[in-house]
Amino acid sequence: MISRSAVASGGGGLAKRALAWFATIPVDDPVDRSNAFFMQFFFAFYGCMQPLNKLYILSHANLHLLMTSHSHELRGTSIPFIVDLATDVAMSASAWIGFYLIRRGLFRQAVKQFLSVIIVSAVVYFAVTGITDTRDDSIFFVAMIIAGLMLGRRALWYVYGGVLLAYFAGMTVETLFPPPLPQVLVGLYAGLPGTMYAYIAVAIVLDRSVQSLRKSYEQVNRQHQQLQREIAEREQAREQLLHAQKMDAVGKLASGIAHDIHNVLGIILGFARTRQRLDEPQDDLAPVAQELADALEGTELAARRGAAVCRKLLNFSRRSVTLTETFDVAEALRELRPLLQQLLPPNIRLEIKTPDQPLPIHFDRNQFELALLNLVTNARDAMQEGGVCVVGAEPYGDGQIEIAIRDNGSGMSAEAVQRAFEPFFTTKPVGVGTGLGLSVVYDLVQRAGGDVIIDSTPGFGTAVKIRLPRTDSVTAQMPEQSPASLRVWLIDDDDDLRTLLSSALAQGGCVVEAAANGTQAMQQLAQSSAPPEVLICDHRMPDMDGSTLLAHIRERYPAVPAILISAYLEGDTDGGEVNHALNERLPKPFAPETLLARVQQVAQRHAM
Incomplete structure (x- = not known):
C-alpha cells in the first residue's frame, strides 16, 4: 500500500518538473x-x-x-x-x-x-x-x-x-x-468622450508604470552586462598577469639552468684535458694513471651533477621519483670533494671536515648531492673576492646529524634570510642562478623530516645548517650476486644505453634478451617458452609506454617482477600498472652496476 508521504513526495516531484x-x-x-x-x-x-x-x-x-x-x-x-x-x-x-x-x-x-x-x-x-x-x-x-x-x-x-x-x-x-431604450445622453457619439476619458486614464497610469518598470529593468540589465564585462576583463587581466609571471619564471629558470649546465660541461671539459698528460714524455706512468682515475671519477661526479640539475626541474614540477637509501654522510662528502673543488675558483679554498665515525642518514643520494651543490654554489657566488668554504658534518643533539656549509663572503640581510626559501627569490644578477636552490634544498630536507637553519651577518659570511634524522646503520650498496644466472628481459628504445646495460648485466651473470620497443617485446613474448625472472622496461617509448607493455606481459606471466626505468614516471601518484606491487622504480640516469644490484635484489625478493 502506498503511503501518503510517498504520494506527496511524488506529487511534489511532479510539480517541480512541471515548473522546470x-x-x-x-x-x-x-x-x-x-x-x-x-x-x-x-x-x-x-x-x-x-x-x-x-x-x-x-x-x-x-x-x-x-x-x-x-x-x-x-x-x-x-x-x-x-x-x-x-x-x-x-x-x-x-x-x-x-x-x-x-x-x-x-x-x-x-x-x-x-x-x-x-x-x-x-x-x-x-x-x-x-x-x-x-x-x-x-x-x-x-x-x-x-x-x-x-x-x-x-x-x-x-x-x-x-x-x-x-x-x-x-x-x-x-x-x-x-x-x-431611453437615451440618457442626447447627440451623436455622446458616450465616446466618457469612454475615451476612462481608458486614457488607465493608459496614462500604465504608461508611466511601464516606463518606470522598463527603465528599472534596463538599468539592472545594463549594470549586469557591465559587471559581466568587468569580470571578463578582470579575468583576462589576471590570465595575462599569470602568463607574464609564468614567462618571467621560465626565463629565470632557463637562464639559471643554462648557467648550471655550463658549469657541469666546464667541469667535464676540465677533467677531460687530463688525457693530454699521456702525450707528455715521462718515465713513470703511475702518477698519470692516478690523475686519469681522479679525472674519470670527477667526470662521473659531474655527470651526476648534471643529472641533479635535471632533477631540480623535476622536483620543481613535482614529477620526480624519490629513491631513498641509507648512506654515510661523511663518506659522501669525501667523495664529493673533487666535484666541489672543481666547482670553486682558485681564489676560494675548500675544506671538508668530517669525523672518523660513520654518520648514516636515510635520504635520496642524488637529492643530497643536489642540495650540497646548490649550497656550495651559493657560497661561491657570495665570495667574489675569494675566501674559504667549509663543508662539515657532525652529530647533533639526540639522534640528528648536522651538515653545515660556511663561507666568509658578503652575507645576507635579515630580509633576504626570511625570503631565502621562496621559489625564484634571488639576490644574484640576471642569468646567474634560478632562485630555486635554497627552496629546493628546504623542500627536500623538510620531506625527509629535517630542518634548515640560516645564520648570516652582512659582511661576515653565511652558515647554512642542514639537520637530518640519524639512522641506525648503513646498508650495503651492492648485495651479493646470485649464484645462478638470471633470465632478464631488457626493453629500451635507446640503442647505446640498451647495449651498455645488456653488457653490464651479462658480465654480472644474467642471460639478457633485449628489445628496442614495445612491438619487439610483444613478438618476444609470443615466442617465449619461459617467463623472465626480472623484466626491465623503459617507461617512455615511442610506440608503447612501459605501463601498457607490462599490462600485456602480465596477461601471460602475471607474477613477473619488473623494474621501470625513466627520468620520471608519468602518473606516479596514480593507481594502475605503474604502482603494481611487483614493480620497482629506478629513475635515470644510473650507473650500470646500480641496475645490476637492483636486478639481483628484485630476483632475491621474488624468490623468497
Whole structure:
C-alpha cells in the first residue's frame, strides 16, 4: 500500500518538473524570459476558461433570447450570435497559439498576435452588435495591461487606439440603428468622450508604470552586462598577469639552468684535458694513471651533477621519483670533494671536515648531492673576492646529524634570510642562478623530516645548517650476486644505453634478451617458452609506454617482477600498472652496476 508521504513526495516531484519545464524557454532577453514564464500560464488559463465560460452561458440561458437581444436591424437573426461565438473561438485559439509560440522562443510574436486578435474581434463584434451591453468588458483592460507590461509603451498606445476604434464602431452602429431604450445622453457619439476619458486614464497610469518598470529593468540589465564585462576583463587581466609571471619564471629558470649546465660541461671539459698528460714524455706512468682515475671519477661526479640539475626541474614540477637509501654522510662528502673543488675558483679554498665515525642518514643520494651543490654554489657566488668554504658534518643533539656549509663572503640581510626559501627569490644578477636552490634544498630536507637553519651577518659570511634524522646503520650498496644466472628481459628504445646495460648485466651473470620497443617485446613474448625472472622496461617509448607493455606481459606471466626505468614516471601518484606491487622504480640516469644490484635484489625478493 502506498503511503501518503510517498504520494506527496511524488506529487511534489511532479510539480517541480512541471515548473522546470515551464521555466525552460529559449528566450534570450532576461525581462522577456521572466514575462514569458507568466504568460504561458495566462494563455493556458484563458484558452481553457473562454470556451468553458461560453458553454456555461449557453447551458444556463435562453438561446432564442440570446439570438434576438441585439439592438439593430440584425435583431431576430442568428448573425450576432454566430459572430459572438466566432470571436470567442478566435480569441481562445489565439491564446493557445501564443502558448505554442512562447515554447518556440517567439515571446513578442505570441503577445502581438494575441492582442491583434483581441482588438480585431472587438471591432468586428461591436460593429455587428453595438456596445449597449459591453461597455464594461474587462478584456480591454487586460489587453492594455498585457501590452504595456509585456511589449512596452508603443504597444500600449496601439491597443488603446484599437479599443477606441472598437467603441467607435459600436457607437456608429448604435447611432445608425438606435436601440429601443431611453437615451440618457442626447447627440451623436455622446458616450465616446466618457469612454475615451476612462481608458486614457488607465493608459496614462500604465504608461508611466511601464516606463518606470522598463527603465528599472534596463538599468539592472545594463549594470549586469557591465559587471559581466568587468569580470571578463578582470579575468583576462589576471590570465595575462599569470602568463607574464609564468614567462618571467621560465626565463629565470632557463637562464639559471643554462648557467648550471655550463658549469657541469666546464667541469667535464676540465677533467677531460687530463688525457693530454699521456702525450707528455715521462718515465713513470703511475702518477698519470692516478690523475686519469681522479679525472674519470670527477667526470662521473659531474655527470651526476648534471643529472641533479635535471632533477631540480623535476622536483620543481613535482614529477620526480624519490629513491631513498641509507648512506654515510661523511663518506659522501669525501667523495664529493673533487666535484666541489672543481666547482670553486682558485681564489676560494675548500675544506671538508668530517669525523672518523660513520654518520648514516636515510635520504635520496642524488637529492643530497643536489642540495650540497646548490649550497656550495651559493657560497661561491657570495665570495667574489675569494675566501674559504667549509663543508662539515657532525652529530647533533639526540639522534640528528648536522651538515653545515660556511663561507666568509658578503652575507645576507635579515630580509633576504626570511625570503631565502621562496621559489625564484634571488639576490644574484640576471642569468646567474634560478632562485630555486635554497627552496629546493628546504623542500627536500623538510620531506625527509629535517630542518634548515640560516645564520648570516652582512659582511661576515653565511652558515647554512642542514639537520637530518640519524639512522641506525648503513646498508650495503651492492648485495651479493646470485649464484645462478638470471633470465632478464631488457626493453629500451635507446640503442647505446640498451647495449651498455645488456653488457653490464651479462658480465654480472644474467642471460639478457633485449628489445628496442614495445612491438619487439610483444613478438618476444609470443615466442617465449619461459617467463623472465626480472623484466626491465623503459617507461617512455615511442610506440608503447612501459605501463601498457607490462599490462600485456602480465596477461601471460602475471607474477613477473619488473623494474621501470625513466627520468620520471608519468602518473606516479596514480593507481594502475605503474604502482603494481611487483614493480620497482629506478629513475635515470644510473650507473650500470646500480641496475645490476637492483636486478639481483628484485630476483632475491621474488624468490623468497
